[in-house]
Amino acid sequence: SQQGxxxxxxxxxxxxxxxxxxxxxxxxxNNLQWYRQNSGRGxxxxxxxxxxxxxxxxxxxRVTLDTSKKSSSLLITASRAADTASYFCAxxxxxxxxxAGTILRVKS
Amino acid sequence: xxxxxxxxxxxxxxxxxxxxxxxxQHLGHNAMYWYKQxxxxxxxLMFVYNFKEQTENNSVPSRFSPECPNSSHLFLHLHTxxxxxxxxxxxxxxxxxxxxxxxxDGTRLSIL
Numbered sequence: 565s566q567q568g569x570x571x572x573x574x575x576x577x578x579x580x581x582x583x584x585x586x587x588x589x590x591x592x593x594n595n596l597q598w599y600r601q602n603s604g605r606g607x608x609x610x611x612x613x614x615x616x617x618x619x620x621x622x623x624x625x626r627v628t629l630d631t632s633k634k635s636s637s638l639l640i641t642a643s644r645a646a647d648t649a650s651y652f653c654a655x656x657x658x659x660x661x662x663x664a665g666t667i668l669r670v671k672s
Numbered sequence: 673x674x675x676x677x678x679x680x681x682x683x684x685x686x687x688x689x690x691x692x693x694x695x696x697q698h699l700g701h702n703a704m705y706w707y708k709q710x711x712x713x714x715x716x717l718m719f720v721y722n723f724k725e726q727t728e729n730n731s732v733p734s735r736f737s738p739e740c741p742n743s744s745h746l747f748l749h750l751h752t753x754x755x756x757x758x759x760x761x762x763x764x765x766x767x768x769x770x771x772x773x774x775x776x777d778g779t780r781l782s783i784l
Contacts, residue, residue: 597772606674606762606775607715652715659728660770662715 570653574667583640585666587653588633595656596629596636600649601665607652610638645672675699678763678776685753686784693748693779695763703769704746706738707762709778715762721746722769750781758783 571586589596595614599607613620613629613636620627626639640647650665676697685691697704706718720728721740735757737749746763760780764773 594770604777606676606678606764606777607773608674609772609774612772656770658770659717659720660773661717664712664714 570651570663570666572666573664574669576669576671577643579643579645579670579672581643581670583643583647583668583670585638585651585668587636587638587663589636589653589655589661589663590634591655591657593631593655593657596627597654597656597660598625598627598636598638599652599654599662601652602649610651612656640668643668643670645670674774674776676763676765676774676776678761678779680779681777682780682782684782684784685750687753687755689753690749690751692750693761693763693781695746695748695776697744697746697763697765697774699765699767699774701765701767701774702743703766703771704740704743705764705766705773706746706748707764709760709762719748720769727769753781753783755783757781 597612598610601607611622613627624641629636648670650667652665654660654662679694703722708716717730718732719738724740735752739747760778762778764775766773
């Protein structure tokens with residue numbers, strides 16, 4: 565199966581703490597994308613990291629990619645209650661394949 | 673607003689009914705997608721259209737029939753569905769196939 569796996573499945577933290585979510589994938593990729601999904605809504609694209617990049621930043625988001633380990637991580641710094649959502653990685657090969665997601669809950 | 677609108681937002685239907693889900697994108701994108709999202713399962717890609725041509729059918733049962741009349745509109749025609757088809761159906765679009773996708777808020781489908 566191409567589908568990646570996120571770790572942990574669920575994460576609960578206090579507002580202001582950092583949240584780290586990991587993604588492992590099985591095949592060679594062109595790029596890896598991260599998405600967020602708020603309850604009852606569609607997915608929102610957060611960031612894309614190319615296979616030749618090792619780290620990328622966007623605001624409070626930091627994504628790393630290790631192609632030798634076929635893994636990626638998403639770090640959200642100084643979390644807020646509004647960051648409560650599900651987060652998905654999507655491996656981009658000849659098609660986009662989503663992982664099962666990490667449910668993040670930020671308590672205020 | 674994401675620029676992708678799905679209607680209806682909720683749909684309850686019996687197994688013998690025929691209904692259609694509609695998706696419209698206002699982003700000028702060339703690729704459109706249907707996904708199925710069930711509880712505790714990864715997002716499942718169903719169909720992909722690129723420049724109005726179907727480029728992917730991910731072994732979807734024939735009781736789901738997609739239609740893409742133009743690059744802005746995508747339909748999913750439903751007939752003789754099963755209870756296990758109850759899920760959130762998401763539409764997405766992207767400028768080109770496999771580029772970052774913009775999602776609608778989905779249609780929550782319940783099969784009685």
